Amino acid sequence: ELKVEQNPLFLSMQEEKNYTIYCNYSTTSDRLYWYRQDPGKSLESLFVLLSNGAVKQEGRLMASLDTKARLSTLHITAAVHDLSATYFCAVDDSLSGQNFVFGPGTRLSVLP
Amino acid sequence: GAGVSQSPSNKVTEKGKDVELRCDPISGHTALYWYRQSLGQGLEFLIYFQGNSAPDKSGLPSDRFSAERTGGSVSTLTIQRTQQEDSAVYLCASSLALGSGANVLTFGAGSRLTVL
Numbered sequence: 001e002l003k004v005e006q007n008p009l010f011l012s013m014q015e016e017k018n019y020t021i022y023c024n025y026s027t028t029s030d031r032l033y034w035y036r037q038d039p040g041k042s043l044e045s046l047f048v049l050l051s052n053g054a055v056k057q058e059g060r061l062m063a064s065l066d067t068k069a070r071l072s073t074l075h076i077t078a079a080v081h082d083l084s085a086t087y088f089c090a091v092d093d094s095l096s097g098q099n100f101v102f103g104p105g106t107r108l109s110v111l112p
Numbered sequence: 113g114a115g116v117s118q119s120p121s122n123k124v125t126e127k128g129k130d131v132e133l134r135c136d137p138i139s140g141h142t143a144l145y146w147y148r149q150s151l152g153q154g155l156e157f158l159i160y161f162q163g164n165s166a167p168d169k170s171g172l173p174s175d176r177f178s179a180e181r182t183g184g185s186v187s188t189l190t191i192q193r194t195q196q197e198d199s200a201v202y203l204c205a206s207s208l209a210l211g212s213g214a215n216v217l218t219f220g221a222g223s224r225l226t227v228l
Contacts, residue, residue, distance in 0.1 A: 031214070031215065033216065033217075041221075042203060042219040042220060042221050042222055043155075043203070043205075043217075043219045044219075045216050045217070045218070048214045048216055050213070050214060088154065088155070090217075092215050099145070099157070099160045099168060100145060100157070100160075100215070100217060101157065102147075102154055102155040102157075103154065104153075104154040105153075105154045
């Protein structure tokens, strides 16, 4: 069974600080996705990582994928309050019949 | 439509009643997923439809839950004899399911179910 773990589950950080969220998974899939969810809202796609060593950046967020370590990271640079949200990673192993399993989410609060 | 549409957005029902939740995916998207999200929790997979293949029902929590997808488009999730623990937001997502390529899910706004 495909398992996806994230840590930390809760993260409170100050503006202008840097931090990394980790996503570990148990399969050999090389398809990893990051989503953002604002309170009371649905999920919004952030990044799609489709190969070992893939790196994607958007503003203050950068995601990377290491398929050998079965690890993806979401790095936050110089956090701002607008980044406060819950971040989910998800692994798609549909080629082996296990479809889109989400991690538990990391609830990020950026404090002024 | 431009996005995934779900209805109702909010449903309050009494314990023991049946409810139906509807999802209208993006036109042309062959894959459709239902997830459940309890307050402050992650996403729990319920069921997955892909084209004309038999659905993956492995996530349905009990036989009170069922779903169908008519004509490869609109899907209905039915919960019979609702219980208080069924209270959650039910999220629907669809994708193009491009084989080995990117399979980005687009989510609807969700249906919030409250069972009194």
